[in-house]
Amino acid sequence: MTRAYLDKKPGEVSAMFDRIAGRYDLLNDALSLGQDRYWRKIVARAVGAGPGQLVLDLAAGTGTSSRVFTAAGARCVACDFSLGMLQVGARRPASGLRFVAGDALALPFADAAFDAVTISFGLRNVADTGQALAELLRVTRPGGRLVVCEFSKLPVAGLNTLYEQYLARVLPLIAGRLSGNAEAYDYLSESIRDWPGQAELGRQIGAAGWSGVRWRNLTFGVVALHLARRPG
Numbered sequence: 001m002t003r004a005y006l007d008k009k010p011g012e013v014s015a016m017f018d019r020i021a022g023r024y025d026l027l028n029d030a031l032s033l034g035q036d037r038y039w040r041k042i043v044a045r046a047v048g049a050g051p052g053q054l055v056l057d058l059a060a061g062t063g064t065s066s067r068v069f070t071a072a073g074a075r076c077v078a079c080d081f082s083l084g085m086l087q088v089g090a091r092r093p094a095s096g097l098r099f100v101a102g103d104a105l106a107l108p109f110a111d112a113a114f115d116a117v118t119i120s121f122g123l124r125n126v127a128d129t130g131q132a133l134a135e136l137l138r139v140t141r142p143g144g145r146l147v148v149c150e151f152s153k154l155p156v157a158g159l160n161t162l163y164e165q166y167l168a169r170v171l172p173l174i175a176g177r178l179s180g181n182a183e184a185y186d187y188l189s190e191s192i193r194d195w196p197g198q199a200e201l202g203r204q205i206g207a208a209g210w211s212g213v214r215w216r217n218l219t220f221g222v223v224a225l226h227l228a229r230r231p232g
């Protein structure tokens with residue numbers, strides 16, 4: 001499967017997120033009809049981090065995906081390469097939450113630094129999925145957890161075709177109007193369409209060295225959670 005939207009240079013992707021940062025959380029709520037809040041709760045449960053544990057939330061954007069971990073008593077590092085997204089997030093400080101600028105392809109963290117690592121709606125945007133999964137593995141302690149939350153495929157073919165038409169025609173129109181940035185939401189549609197299905201992503205996670213890979217669908221497969229552990 002080609003992923004033509006990845007022809008953008010990393011600097012262009014971070015600049016695109018910088019431009020939508022101010023309205024990002026509002027748009028997420030609107031476009032997902034509030035489902036994003038439910039997905040984040042399930043991610044928090046899957047990560048299962050509590051007091052005394054350190055979580056890396058990669059491609060954390062404004063840190064909305066990170067706050068569920070600090071709410072559960074864990075400490076969390078919210079890492080992203082869009083300074084615009086990080087700045088919006090830093091306006092809402094939270095106890096135990098630290099924002100760090102960094103690239104998923106060369107993480108600025110020591111080996112085995114985290115008890116758990118997670119990435120929500122970010123892996124699809126990273127130029128090299130395998131390299132990002134390998135970096136996540138490197139910074140996770142042996143036995144530590146990975147949770148990937150990402151848009152996915154609806155298992156019923158007819159429904160998935162309808163969903164793809166919604167993504168291609170309806171979503172960019174609504175999102176373009178609300179955000180004033182049509183480009184970012186064309187990118188969203190294309191990236192969801194071209195992203196691999198549940199089984200293929202599971203295979204890629206295993207190929208990067210993670211063990212015990214499994215997944216579950218949320219909201220009929222609009223989103224899938226992939227779970228795995230660092231061996232050892």
Ligand SMILES: C[S@@+](CC[C@H](N)C(=O)[O-])C[C@H]1O[C@@H](n2cnc3c(N)ncnc32)[C@H](O)[C@@H]1O
Binds near residue numbers: 063080122
């Ligand atoms: C759709 S947002 C997701 C934000 C947040 N995790 C959430 O669930 O709302 C995707 C984020 O991925 C970040 N991103 C894309 N490629 C990246 C990379 N190579 N390194 C770090 N962050 C990256 C973007 O800057 C953007 O903030």
